[in-house]
Amino acid sequence: MLIQWNNYAKKLGNKGYRIMESLLMINDPKLVGTTQITIELPNEGSKLDFESEKIGLLGHLRGHLHNHDITIDVIVNEAMENKRSLNDTDRYNRLLEINPNIEILRTTFGLEVHL
Incomplete structure (x- = not known):
């Protein structure tokens, strides 16, 4: 899953979507079971940007992982920004x-x- 996640991020970066690439690469997503992916983002603004690309990411992951039940949950962690x-x-x-x-x-x- 992580390989396909990173592949999609690189694909976005190559197309010029650097902000989305950095949001996807900000930290590693966590796989819960076989269908739920959680990702932590530093603020609500980055969550909104992520949500705009979420459908494309889900399509990529579902197709390459042959699992059409995958969902992505976004967790906003304000403390994450302070660490950086x-x-x-x-x-x-x-x-x-x-x-x-x-x-x-x-x-x-x-x-x-x-x-």
Whole structure:
């Protein structure tokens, strides 16, 4: 199921529907039994966007998985969005992990970092 879910997301991305692709890839959906899929989204707006593409996704999954009883339930989890917010220190430390030369660049040009 997850493979077909990701395939559909990539197909949308290739067509230029990047927002829908990111909503589908925001986290892994959970399969409950053999017919119910649940997905958590960060807010009501993303739920509305998801609902607009839900019929196409269901058609894709039902056809490729040969299971026409599949349903998708959307759960809005506002706390999910808060986990992803980063402050300046988190961003700087993450960039520093990716490329330690950022510290050399900062000191060479005398840049300030407000940590």
